[in-house]
Amino acid sequence: MHGYLVVFGTVFLAELGDKTQLATLLFLFDQRHAPAIVFFAASMALIASTAVAVVLGSAAQRYLTMLPLQAIAGVSFLAMGVWMLVEHFRR
Template identity: 65%
Template sequence: MPQIITIFVTVFLAELGDKTQLATVLFAADRQTTPALVFLAAAGALVASTALAVLLGTAAERYLTMIPLKLIAGIGFVLVGGWTIVDHFRSAAGA
């Protein structure tokens, strides 16, 4: 049971304030869309993307046992962060 709590809290905190949540807030603020529809669509999208992540993680663990997956994930986060910073400065320079 402690594992499920750890996973829940980690994912919940990681999702707070991210772009997906902000997009959901914007959809919910649209008066033409019902809150229930926004919730169902956003929840379905999160479930589908999580299912894909679990499938990919399971396959990666099976086929990439020599490579530490946490290292790969960390490098991926650093690359995405670097790309986001570069994109920010490119957008600021063009504005």
């Protein structure tokens, strides 16, 4: 149960304010789409993209076990943050 809560919480927080969530919100502004249809379609899209990530991650796990993936991911996120700050102050 702990693993479920960690994954759920992490993905939930990562998706808040995400461009995918904003795109879903925009579909609701267009009154041609019923809220139930938008909810179902967006949910299925998230499930499908997550399934692709799980399949690719499971396959990659066999080949990338020697790489320090957490460190690489952390450095990548730090680099993106620095890049965004540089672009902000550059203007």
